[in-house]
Amino acid sequence: MVGRSVVSLDDLTVTEIRELLDKAAYIATHQRQVAHTCDGRVLAALFYEPSTRTRLSFETAMLRLGGKTIGFAGAQLASVSKGESIADTIKTTANYADIIALRHPKEGAALIAKEAAASYGVPVINAGDGGHMHPTQTLADLATIQSRFGRLDQLTIGLCGDLTFGRTVHSLIETLCRFGNVHFVLISPEELVTPRYVLDRIEATPSCSYVEVRDLTQVIGDLDVLYMTRVQKERFFNEDDYLRLRDTYILDEQKLAQAKTSMAVLHPLPRVNEIAVEVDDDPRAAYFEQVRNGMLMRMALESSVLGDELPGYVPANKEYKV
Amino acid sequence: MVGRSVVSLDDLTVTEIRELLDKAAYIATHQRQVAHTCDGRVLAALFYEPSTRTRLSFETAMLRLGGKTIGFAGAQLASVSKGESIADTIKTTANYADIIALRHPKEGAALIAKEAAASYGVPVINAGDGGHMHPTQTLADLATIQSRFGRLDQLTIGLCGDLTFGRTVHSLIETLCRFGNVHFVLISPEELVTPRYVLDRIEATPSCSYVEVRDLTQVIGDLDVLYMTRVQKERFFNEDDYLRLRDTYILDEQKLAQAKTSMAVLHPLPRVNEIAVEVDDDPRAAYFEQVRNGMLMRMALESSVLGDELPGYVPANKEYKV
């Protein structure tokens, strides 16, 4: 993966994603050993729109590997306001930094950045561009499932809430299809069903299957993973529909009582009220673990594309079956 | 103090505060020795409102101990704008950082943060929440008095200006009462006198006493410490009152001529015009020392709650009399 930019998860093979999962697991238990992996490296976090959670995750990942960070976030951006193109900003930054994490409101920005940085040998990691891709979020999701179940397949995975506009959900489904052997339970109101192209992706995967349902309580007992997303009020035609449906898609201890004790609850965060705070203390709540896993996966990814080997790491699991 | 959050100074015993003063004095003269005390540590400076002076102090303290920093300041905040609760932001950050410094405009925010971070073992230091508490400012004040006089008691301490709304003044008085043997001279216009509950605190301390006066020049010759605060125009009912009183509460070389040569002038900064710039070069001016002492006390506090021992430090003064 050395020198590789990651604009979408399609830039990584299934084997490479497995290697990142393996490395993240290693990092989690060897923080002290890896603390100087990226000594002397500089990460530029260029956040054209604020996304504190993601920015701090990328930055902490580099810091905990021994590297350093520069960058800007939202209001701080400068040259930009003088009309500089994103390609020029990237070419400038590529003279300062060894790796760039880019967040941009426009779709396609990460691809432009990748090309601008290419001649400098500086990899660009997409930290979200428009409604498009956000590959490291999906890596965080995968790491959380992997750490809870020791595998990514042979699982029944429920996705609940806004399945029309939730890009993290689409990306997770598509990536899990690459690994195969997953049964998806798609739980959403009729107004917010999964788009056809995502269903097509599942249908094109012989080892995967899905079912679409409207009611969480009806299926919660079958699930290994419940991936919650936020149902935004503004997606509904009228307030009545919103109020009628909302409660169906709020996870609380009462609904959770019907779930398996081994089920894992994921959420990309931030949440508003779609998971009751009382759930936080339930051992099935995995969404803050997901934050930590996101940082660990970013540590794995940053060190890998920089070509900095994790001290003591032995790629033991090369024989994973795909 | 390991793992301890500090929401207010009541979270620290008098003995612990003395230990911090002792450590700060050690750090001041052993900067090179302590430069790797917190290697591998990450401080998150979460500033929901800008306070550059305080933020840079917390950050520099961690950097000078060998640690690293992440965070946001004011306009940069992100997830927040998507309606995330402070508890969720803290739980997220506790997955990245080893210690959190929090500044928030709402009273009580630091206590909520402390509780949210508790299960992660991540201490929270209150860097100011609303009109409430700002414990590290008081630590800076104490360190300055200690370094100038070698003690915190047997002193006549004047507090001058807005004694009604100045929270730093209240906190300093309350903390000095815990140490005892202080005579307070409370210098303010009638409109801005010390609140009853603060006077009660002094009266409840047998070894402490106070007097309330209106005129600085009348008492300046008696003082060991003169703690200046800003008199804000908007506190007055009318401009005439403000103009009439203002000059009484401006410290200049002329007024200073009547003070002891050993007196120390403190001010929490920023100042506007309540201390004339000419005073800066007077050896009695201690308010920029106070800035440095604030950083040293934050170094002492950060390393203490992280459980990182200062190399070479011997707690020599365990036998302090309280």
Added chain:
Amino acid sequence: MVGRSVVSLDDLTVTEIRELLDKAAYIATHQRQVAHTCDGRVLAALFYEPSTRTRLSFETAMLRLGGKTIGFAGAQLASVSKGESIADTIKTTANYADIIALRHPKEGAALIAKEAAASYGVPVINAGDGGHMHPTQTLADLATIQSRFGRLDQLTIGLCGDLTFGRTVHSLIETLCRFGNVHFVLISPEELVTPRYVLDRIEATPSCSYVEVRDLTQVIGDLDVLYMTRVQKERFFNEDDYLRLRDTYILDEQKLAQAKTSMAVLHPLPRVNEIAVEVDDDPRAAYFEQVRNGMLMRMALESSVLGDELPGYVPANKEYKV
């Protein structure tokens, strides 16, 4: 240069500038050796107006020398909004940091800062104050010419575009006059000619000469260096003039075809459209090298004023003829 503030390039002798160029060349090829030159140092980047390119350059320079950074940029500034004077902010910061880089919209701010920091022994580097000086930009320009030609003299240097308001151009001309033996070709529309005081500077230098022309294509074949600047629309009395002139001052491959193969194209960046993107891949394009040279010169300058010696560096070229 130890402890020296740099408000303008007049604060450095020609010999000292040559030493910085020499050090920058050393750093470029010895990045690993110099990576701990400033261990334990803290740079404060105080940017009262945003200038991401410059801020990141100063910060990266310190990080790549092993130091750390604190600071603020634009919207983050805080105490400032409470009316604190720049001198007080600097005196505060001088208690935190070992060196300060200051960007401020008001002319003279850097000089005030230099004086405020003097008693703390903290050097201030002017990162731009108002329309006034921006010495490290000129250092980047010089380093780029030096690295392309191995010398700063015996060159024909064209400066093209807005020569009236472009402060970087004035500073570069004045500094090159100190080195001597340069022929300047001043290419601008009549509305944007070089100010009299700059022409006087050249005329006062016996070994230097200049010619003023209107048309780039007419002279491009003679140039060793072509320094492009932006022609801002708002400088023109009417749109017709702007449109008529604009194309004359846009550098593209067609115009470049008439230039020497050894010519170097410089630009202070950001550019808008005055250099066509197609030029970026031409070996004569030196403007992104200039970004890197700016960082290297800032590394040389920061380490020099801090008195931190570059490991392995031998000042070989002390016998430069001036």
